[in-house]
Amino acid sequence: MWSCGGEKLELRKGDRIVIIGNSLAERFQHDGWFEAYLQAARPDDDLTVRNLGYSGDQVHYRPRSHEGFGSADSHLARLKANVIFSFFGYNESYEDNPEEFKLQLKAWIDHTRAQKYDSVSAPRIVMFSPISHEDLKSPDLPDGAENNRRLEAYTKAMQEVAKEMKVGFVDLFKESKALYEKSEKPLTINGVHLNEEGNRQIGKYISETLFGRSGTLGEAGMDSLRSAVLDKDWHWFKRYRTTSGNDVWGTRSIQDGNKATLNRELVMIDTLTANRDRRIWARAKGKDMEIDDSNMPEPIIVGTHITRDVKYLDPVEAISSMTVPKDLQVNLFASEKQFPEIVNPVAMQVDGKGRTWVAAWGDYPKWEPGKKTNDRLIYLTDEDGDGMADKVNTFAYVSNPTGFEFWNGGVIVVSAPDILFLKDTDGDGVADHKEYLFGGIGSDDTHHTANNLIYGPDGYIYYQRGIFILENVETPYGPAEESGTPGLYRFNPRTFEFSFVVENTPNSHGISFDRWGNQFITDGTSGKAFQVYVERKVTSTTDVTVYAKRPLFQQTVRPVCANTILASSHFPDDYWNNFLLLNVIGYQGIKRYYLDYKPEGVIEGREAENFLFTGTDPTFRPNSEAAPRVIDANYKGDPNFRPSDALTGPDGALYFCDWQNAVITHSPYNLRDASRDQVHGRVYRVTAKNRPLLTPAKIGGEPVEALLELYKSREDETRYRVRVELSGRDTKEVIPKAKEWLKNLDINKEEDVLPMLEILWLHQQHNVKNHDLLKQILKAPVEQARLAGQKVAWLWSDRNSHFKGSSEKTITGMQFRTFYESFWTHPDSVKTEEPPHAHGHGSAGAESVGTPPVVIDLTKEAVAKVKIETALLKFSVNQFNVKPGQQVELTLDNVDLMQHNLLVVEPGAADEVAQQAIDLGDKGLKMGFIPENKKILHATRLLDSKQKEVLKFAAPKQPGDYQYVCTFPGHGPVMRGIMKVVP
Secondary structure, three states: OEEOOOOOOOOOOOOEEEEEEOHHHHOHHHHOHHHHHHHHHOOOOOOEEEEOOOOOOOOOEEEEOOHHHOOHHHHHHHOOOOEEEEEOOHHHHOOOOHHHHHHHHHHHHHHHHOOOOOOOOOOEEEEEOOOOOOOOOOOOOOOOHHHHHHHHHHHHHHHHHHHHHOOEEEOHHHHHHHHHHHOOOOOEOOOOOEOHHHHHHHHHHHHHHHHOOOOOOHHHHHHHHHHHHHHHHHHHHHHHOOOOHHHHOOHHHHOOOHHHHHHHHHHHHHHHHHHHHHHHHHHHOOOOOOOOOOOOOOOOOOOOOOOOOOOOOOOOHHHHHEEOOOOEEEEEEEEOOOOOOOOOEEEEEEOOOOOEEEEEEOOOOOOOOOOOOOEEEEEEEOOOOOOOOOEEEEEEEOOOOOOEEEEOOEEEEEEOOEEEEEEOOOOOOOOOEEEEEEOOOOOOOOOOOOEEEEEOOOOOEEEEEEOOOOEEEOOOOOOOEEEOOOEEEEEEOOOOEEEEEEEOOOEEEEEEEOOOOOEEEEEOOOOOEEEEEEEEEEOOOOEEEEEEEEEOOOOOOOOEEEEEEEOOOOOOHHHOOEEEEEEOOOOOEEEEEEEEEOHHHOEEEEEOOOOEEEOOOOOOOOOOOOOOOOOOOOOOOOOOOOEEEEEEOOOOOEEEEEOOOOOOOOOOOOOOOOOOOOOOOEEEEEEEOOOOOOOOOOOOOOOHHHHHHHHHOOOHHHHHHHHHHHOOOOHHHHHHHHHHHHOOOOOOOHHHHHHHHHHHHHHHHOOOOOHHHHHHHOOOOOHHHHHHHHHHHHHOOOOOOOOOOOOOOOOOOOOOOEEEOHHHHOOOOOOOOOOOOOOOOOOOOOOOOOOOOOEEEOOOOOEEEEEEEEEOOEEOOOEEEEOOOOEEEEEEEEOOOOOEOOEEEOOOOHHHHHHHHHHOHHHOOOOOOOOOOOOEEEEOOOEOOOOEEEEEEEOOOOOEEEEEEOOOOOOOOOOEEEEEEOO
16 A cells, blocks of 8 residues: 555656665565566666665664764765665564654654755655564464554554655555465565565565556566676675674774775775666666676785795695694595685584585685675585595585574574575575575674574574674564674574573684583683573572573683584593584694583583694694794694584594684784685594494484484484484474384483483474473483473473673673664754765765774872773773873773783883783783783783772883783784873
């Protein structure tokens, strides 16, 4: 239905249509139907369409991780928008306050009409209502009745505002409801987000409603046009939702020329996108044209911080540089030498057919404009069983594949800001089905984005993420899941539930489960490891259960990118149920820990013999590569060896990825540093000498009855892969057969306890409750099983188990984030936005980063008292002035999530002292990264997060610029200031 005071939308040749709104708008560009129908209906208008849709957005509240991203107005002005299609209402509806929504809409319309984004006239506006919630008749999803009550009220409110303000309005709520009733197949993936067919039907309806037609191109012509639209939208998405935005316009843009380098790339993508508009216009007219990208501006050429001669060892010869226990051996499973597809392997898994899958991040750290994308999911097959891969297949090209997991016969993969579900439906080994499960995943730093996906015993997929990124995920259950908190998260691909679990700072990587469902996580930056557990607090009036974490062992190395549990009968007993930690700097190897199970669920780690490392010296040195690494002439290791992920294979061997790269860090390297490698990558295999390998269990495609029998296996890897395999089987078959299988088990027999616990988890995975089985598990003779049962009891109870991370500015990495739109927080504002002059190029809001230097004059004070806070790799005070000999009280307040110190040094000594701190190697942590140097005048200890320390001293009598610096490895180049002693 269209309403606008009786007027139809008038489009003019060359109009620039900009779409704004929530996930409904954002997802249009992933299928292409919306614009394809629009262009087909108006083939002679040469329309430019850009999509600013953003998961979680509301008309008055559009949060971003950093102000440098740019305001909504600045993006509209840069695009010279003269027509705006708005798609709001879904996220606002959870407030259940239509009258407030009307005020928000009116304020936005008034504000928008005061703008001249194209520098000529106010934009024409069309508002689209939210779609209705489709009842998918699924026990795994809400029926949408309550959502539809609110959505209908919000649609009515929007229609009333449109009539009053004489703004175009299209009712998608009513039409979508009618389409659902007529369609034989679902039009949404979860009730609230359209699938491809849903987008096609809604896109066609919008075109016919606005223009009275949807084009006359025919099926082949529409497919050709939609292909062109998708190509353009892919490039536009790379521009507007640029990944690693923190390096483009955020706090790291100041490092090593990132701002200039990456903002030039935005200009390059603008050109590529505009070139693809021309092909869309041609195909809309039934013609075609070749794309010519020769007008793309040249990139800024970046040098390198690496000073050593970078040489890459032959993948087989590199084994000789590794040190392993005498009872173990290493062989090469696959490398770039045989399979060029293996580049920068960041994650790995094994599927039900025994194939080894690798996420190859060939475009690391992000795609470069003008180049063919090389990020992909591949799988390697060992066809003759000799422990070496014989064949590689590319399953799908996926940008920034920082983690993936198998589920429901397909693969769930992170491609921030999205989480995708890919599936091969025709058996050719290549993904031909793509579904966007979730949007709004933080992508502001690809090093920190969602990683290490793992299918938990409860049916949820867990991942970790770090600082500097903001997530805003829409679900069918409630307000968008907005969070800036680093740590552990989980989502259920069956029910589309999404939840924060526990904080882990600052750059969390690494997740694993033991056989009893105990969960372990690690932090990449600090190298700390934790056990995640359930904590219940009961009082006379409350009963609250939460997730919590406790240290697993004393940290010895950093950084850590992954961890895993080694529980394979192929290895000697001493290796059974070992916790393995993968380190990429200093130790550069895999450390091993025993796990001691204490009463009441407490698990403690003990360091065991070194498992594997490069070279002959297992000490943690260097502890950072922020400064260019100098290789000693006697060094026996491979400086490019970077073990990034590991798992137990079907044969019982341990497989691990080697990232194999000279550059392994952000700071101070430019994202385009010439030494960042995009060629090498290896997978190695560790086996025990003189011990038989395991016979791989048959899992893929096996009958349910046979799979259930495998729950009796001693091998954790086997039972885990059975869980994954059964996630793709029909619940109506799996659960009855599981119940029948249970009849042959006895909870009082210790050997039956774990298989029965697996069946309890199987019920969780299929979203079916079995309280009788739960009661048996709670009485099991094994404490770990009872503890696992208590967790299930909580999740099946009416006690809250859904949590949200914080999105406040107090969260580290969120200090510069934005919240409400200016027209809502400052309704009297009459500020207008006009397009920038330099041909519309450049990043909105990227012209300024941070704030002016903070300089404090304390020379007139009896005692110079200064408080310096740490956050975002910065000191809050850039300079303070004192008199010679004046008493100083300097308070260092570490409000950050990372460790920091502060050393006051003689003029010009900061670089020397910072390098000496790095050179301390494995002694650094114990010494607080404070080297022995007479040029150090005063120093705090190394402060953990939220700690303070006060330094009291007399200022030097000699005038000069005395530096203060943080000497934690990597912080020195950017965390420094001046204590100026003035005459």
